[in-house]
Amino acid sequence: MNLNLTLAARYLAGRKLRTFLTTLAIVFGVVILFGMNIILPSMMQALEANMKAAAGVVDFSVTSVSGEAFDPAVMARLDGIQEITAIAPAFVRTFNLGADFFDNDPATADRITAIQLVGMDPDAVQTLRAFPIASGRFLQTSDSDAAVISQSLADALRLTVGDTLTLPTVNGLTDLTIVGLLPPRTLPGNEEVFVTLGAAQAMGGQPGRITTIDLNVALDAGDQEGRDAVAAEIQSSLGSSYVIGALTSGADVFAALQMGQAILSMFGIMALFMGGFVIHNTFRTVLMERQHDIGMLRAVGASRRTILNLFITEGLVQGVLGTLVGLALGYLFGVGILKFAEGPISTFVNIRLDTPVVEPGIVLLSIFMGIGVTVVAGVLPAVRASRISPLDALRPTSAQADFERERGRGFWVGALLVALSLVMLFIGQDAMIAAGGFVFLIGLVFLAPAIVRPITDMFSVLLGRLYAREGTGEVARGNMLRQPARVAATASATMIGLAVIVAVGAVLTSMTGTMTNLLRKNLGSDYLMVPPSIGLWASNVGASEGLAEELAAIQGVGPVATTRFAGSASEGVAISLLGIDPAIYPQVSGMAFQEGDESAYDDLAAGRSMIVNGAFLLATGAELGDTLELATPDGVQSYRIAAVAADMLNPKVTTAFISQANMAADFGRAEDVLIQLNLEEGAEAESVDSQIRALMHDYPQFNTIAGRAYVEQMLELLNVAFSALYFLLAFLAVPSLIAMLNTLAISVIERTREIGMLRAVGATRRQVRRMVTAEALLLAGIGTGMGLLSGLYLGYSWVVAMEAFFPLEYSFPIAGLIAGLSTGLIFGALAGLIPARQAAKMDVVAALRYE
Amino acid sequence: MNTVETRELTKIYGSGDTAVTALDSISIHAAEGEFVAVMGPSGCGKSTLLHLLGGLDHPTRGKVIISGQDVAEMTDDALTELRRRQMGFVFQFFNLLPVLSAVENAALPIMLDGVKPDEAKAKATEWLTRFGLADRLVNRPDQLSGGQQQRVAVARALVSEPKLVLADEPTGNLDTRSGDEIAALLREVSQKYGRTVVMVSHDPRIAAYADRIIFLKDGKVIDETVLEQKNGKNAEMVAERMTKLAH
Incomplete structure (x- = not known):
């Protein structure tokens, strides 16, 4: 095996827990990015299939741009076109039936929750397409309440020729007699109920209107040029109010789904971003741990490039592994959610989910992001590693790496960004404020190393009180200040996690308030009849x-x-x-x-x-x-x-x-x-x-509900949805837990000798444990402090940005602040647990010998 | 012919009032196959000298000439290649990679040089066998004693067939017996395999294994002595000399 790969694999295997935790951060991000992006496209595909199934049987379908029904007289405009061999009007509408229309049992969702009502002229339509009747007969012009359905729909509803099919219409319930059955439906999409044009128009409440003109042309299927020419001719005859092709209905659903997808993708990318922090942090630590090894490698003839490659290989191994596992888990996650959501989705938006859709683009994006983030996060430490002088191999371990230089540059970049974000806030333009939130967050990441000291000082006053008799708080504080850059990186990861919690908290609090009012006003009538x-x-x-x-x-x-x-x-x-x-x-x-x-x-x-x-x-x-x-x-x-x-x-x-x-x-x-x-x-x-x-x-x-009860019910639903959001958000804090755990574990490893010395001069196990715990709490405190601060800004900016969609009044997110604060501190304490135990258990003699 | 020589080599750390002269115009040499020990009290500049010889650090003034080339004028890449092909290092703390086995550690320099892993390991195995580690090839460093680890490090230093082996307190972290073994091994490296060995040590007993000892004090060469490796009384003689020079 290649030397780089061997070394990378051995080093990674040598620290299994850390490798696991670091890789987990990537896995987590990829799962969200990939999994979520399976769910929505699957829904979109189902929807598209619905729409496509409606077209495609004939050469051309003409509909109104508005999607609405129009006057059949329009057909006359096509009279002059020679190539048209057959033409027929149709009135097509989706009938959403609700979950319990057929079985009347709220406990089980119906298999058929919507049908496509197709009204047509029986004579004209048969010149266009064939209807292979399996039993009974086809429609006749004289029929008024006759219907032809597929064998599969008949089976689902346990009906046969001669039975009555009752459907809700704009005039109340209408009974149709089934006169014929078509072979089972094989295409995706809703089952169709074929009736005469007049019957359909009556049921849809639009007598004398049609929604579609279907037509066939005298051209070979392969003659694309000829088809295009005919299409152009049809279009110019009809004018711009009509379109050739699929129905435009459903565009609103697409828009809603696309927006959902964008939001979820953001969520995934944010998780990966945090994963990047975790990896970056780990690499910095690895760099410190292996200073000796690297120096030796340089001394025995490894070039800078070799060292750089070594680190990048290690990042790649983790990135590839994490991404692969993430893709696999993400797929399972997506499929699982789809399975779970199948029932509710098919009732609510009325689309049947067939197979999960995996878009090649999203696979590529996931791979690109997963591996990319790892490599990018590893590059800086790798470059630094390649700069280690071989002399370092000969020096005794120095726990203190020189990160000071970075602080100066970063500080100014950070200060500039924060200042910029404040200017953006005051300019007051919506888009500016929304962008400002992110600029502020990024600015804080840069500023972090410099504000570690003041925040540490603030929190250590508190800790000092807690640990007054032992002096461990003081040591913990010292340890923080010794590595401001690394502490800052960890704190930044925590910060992003918590900022999002607080910000979403702000949005949710503002939304709840506004929505409660609007709900009462908008839907607070005594009775509501809802479709x-x-x-x-x-x-x-x-x-x-x-x-x-x-x-x-x-x-x-x-x-x-x-x-x-x-x-x-x-x-x-x-x-x-x-x-x-x-x-x-x-x-x-x-x-x-x-x-x-x-x-x-x-x-x-x-x-x-x-x-x-x-x-x-x-x-x-x-x-x-x-x-x-x-x-x-x-x-x-x-x-x-x-x-x-x-x-x-x-x-x-x-x-x-x-x-x-x-x-x-x-x-x-x-x-x-x-x-x-x-x-x-x-x-x-x-x-x-x-x-x-x-x-x-x-x-x-219609679902008839007493309005006030409905409002209460909606509010309750809203609350459930918000709680679920908070839960999801807590998930986003997981990578920051990993980051903290990492930093702490590493600071313990790095100070093994020091801890041994402390124990040798009389510190009890309990004191060592407390020292490390204090450090964890300090670290969490710094991240939490920064997180809450930026969360407030971010939340405000989001509320302002969302006002474009929805009137929102900003409310101070007390719940979000409490959620953020407790998440941060609980995670901090949790993150300290393992390293603290490790440090306390350390054998004094072995620790002193450690180099 | 000299494998390595220095001309008026000077190294000053810091500048102005805080400047510390670690080496002060030192001109020394080591011939092919010669085993030279550099001795002196702490802070006399012996480690600095070794770093400069190995091209790990840059001199303030003067030259280090290895195989006719001035080290100070070489680029980092050229220096890296020089270290990889013409020098071997033995460190006080062994500096083996904890994740690699003995044979992989020993093969490292030539693997870095692009030699195929199997070939590199075969060569490393040869050296480890010569040094009595035939039965420890697949053990990782933490499964070896200090003496064994240092022998792996010596094998690593020799695997690329370098002309020059630099050893920095190679016995500093070993017990007396293991220390003697390593010193004898280094002597063997120069006598039997014809390499030039420059070793820094503060231990007279270890330095006594060398052909010649250079005494440093305050960055200057203050004495030099050629040893006869026959009477076995060298150690006492070197110790006496050290004590005298210290005053």
Whole structure:
């Protein structure tokens, strides 16, 4: 074996615990980075499969840019195109059914939680594609309540030809008779229910509209050039309001998932960053431990390059090992989470997860980051190692390496960065403040060696009191000051871990406060009728206006506010439009206004105005007062931004509120997807309740809840989610524990002789143990102090940055501070345990002989 | 021919008021196959001299000439190569790599020089066998006695067939018997294998194994004596001389 590899392997094997802990830090980072990035792409792939399965059977599918239904007359525009051999209109909608629609049993989730309703012209569609009926017959133009489904859907629902399939529609429950069965579905995506065009339009509440034009052309499948030419011709005939290709619906889900992925990747990279600190720290220590060995190697003829390679090889071995193990564990982690989350995910966002997706890019990124971080972290100590003079081999061990030079340079860089971050804070621009948080953190890392002394002094006063009679606190303090750079590196790792805890604490505290208020305002109505998929409105089946009218007619029911949905787009950005009645909505619900105020509701009623959320501004780059062109099924319409406000249900989705009148006129939608109502004062609660529930019985797509209970339930959920976040965060503190353990273990090894001397001159085991523990607490104290400080800044900057999405009011994170402080100190004490025992157990004679 | 020689070699540590002259215009030499011991009290500059001879440190003035080349004028890489191919070192604290076996430690310099591991180990085995360690080849340093460790270190110093072996207090960390063994071994290195050995020691009994002793005091050569290796009374003679020179 190569000499470098031999030495690296032997050295690593010689310190198994340390190698394990250091490598663990890398493993941890890679697991998070890689594992998390399996989960979301898997969900995205499932979603994409859903969408692709809908297309692809025919040569071309035409939909509206807005994703909405349009007038079939549009088909006439294609008349002149010679190559088109067959053409058929279709009305396609995803019907989200909720978890318990078919079995009515909340205990077990249904296998079928959504279906794709496909309405078509039976004659026209059969010129386009074949429907190999397995039993029964295909649809006929004269059918009104007939359906054709696949054998697999029939099996899942235990139905056969002649049976009745009941589906919720905008007009309440509709019974369909199954007239024919197709072979089992093999493609991913939702099961389809084929009905006649008229039936589908009625069930979707959009009579006379279609969502898709399917067509085939007289070209060979391989003739890409010809296809492109036809596509261009179709496009120019239709105009820019239509697109050829997959349905645009689902774009909002993509955006939400992508954002989640970005956040989780940040988390993983942060963990790796800390892993880098741990490794860097370990290498510095290794360097000190092996000064003699290195000097000797240089004396017997090893060149500088050899020494450099030796260290880098050792880093590489750990990086490769850690990354490989991390990839393996990350895969298991991702698959495990997917398995675990399969049920809830398929009910909530209505996508079925098939196989975990491993993107080559993320594998490469994980490998690059995992190994890269190790090598980068090892390079500086390696370079320093290569500079060790052979003379060092001949000198007795000097525990004190010369790190002073570094302090000077780093101090100024750090001071500059911190100053810069403060300037950024005062400039007050959102993006500046957000970036400032990180600049501050990095600045502190550089400053760390210089602030070790003051913080040590501060904490040692406390420790001095604790250990007053033994003088061990004083020794511990001395030991810290002797190695400011290494202490700083460890403290920095602790700092980053804790800063994140405190910062997230600040965000969470601020969010809880703001959200509680908004929840009460936005969803605090007496009754709420919610669809299965909140926020992802396109796949929900709502109700026609009749339902709201009937609800309003019940004695004792006050104002009924409904929300409607239509898809749209502006300059390529998918937009979720919500239609409200500007007069009633504020009485029952409400939003938190960031720019503009409630007078904007009047603007909505008066003309084409909209109230948009923060995500909308971010995605489109528009500002208050701007006028934007929104894609409608019949061309574009201009809407002016009257206010910026957030509601509870759509914070992450690019959303604009418009009036229901405009929505009906421009987008042809009048389907209520969310209903909120208040009771009149003095209404007989019980009788009203039973009447409401009786009415809602025919609309099982809605979950009818007494609003106040819902708010409480949401708040509880919120709290659970926050606790889970804190738990995850504590995980992020693990690498800093490793770093501390390392530094302490090493300082014990390094001072073996000194500890032997202390014992020889009369220090008891207990005193030695206490000395090392005091050192651990000091170290933790320094890291914690820095962590809390930077966490406060970081938290503030995050809150400010998040205000772009969501109106947040900064609250001081007392819970976060307490969590950070206790994590830091508990970890400190834990990290001291092993080295303290080791030091105390040391044999005096052997220790004195150690060189 | 001289394997190594110095001309007016001077080493000053620090500057101004705090300057300490460790070596003061020293001109010495060691011929091929000669075993030279450098003696003197602590702080006389003997270790500094050895470091300069080995190219581990740079002189303030003067020259160190090894095989006709001035060490002071060589680059770090050239010096490294010189050490690897033409010099062997024996240290007081053995300085074996704790993670390598005896034979791997002994083979280290030529492995660093790119010799194939098998070949390098075969060569190291030869030397270790000559030094009576045939049955300890695969043991790690912590499984060897001090004397055995130092013999591995001597084998390591010789494995690259260097012309010059530099030994810095090679017996300083050993008991009397092991010390004698190592001193005899170094003598064998010069007599039997024809290497030039320069050894620093403060122990008269050990220095007495050399062909010639150079006495240093306050950075200057104050005496030199050639020994007859026959009567066995050398140790007493050297000790007497040391005592006299110290005053």
